[in-house]
Amino acid sequence: MTGNYEPPLHSSVLPEFARELAARLAEHPDGEGLVSQLDRLPILSRCRCREPGCASFTTGATDGRAPAQTVPLLGGGPWASDVILDLRDGKIVYVEILDRPDIAQILDALFERLRRGTV
């Protein structure tokens, strides 16, 4: 990693999920101020729980503390699974995605490429 390292953006790594998240936030009462953050939301690191289907990732500094606020977007209807956003000072710092092996697979490939330095 160089000092100029630019983390990949979730909107370019996971374009389908980014559209899904925007649609889900549009339906949420607290979603309005969050939709505008989605385009520039980086994928900084990945959850290490190794739970099958966990595709959670960090998008900001969590300082190892519990989030100040969470925005739960529950599954059901067209949405395959629950997604929970953790906020700190109104900023999305963590995206918790469970039971989404499709997204987990894309993130596996991304972090493998990052590890090899081929992104």
Ligand SMILES: [Zn+2]
């Ligand atoms: Zn996890």
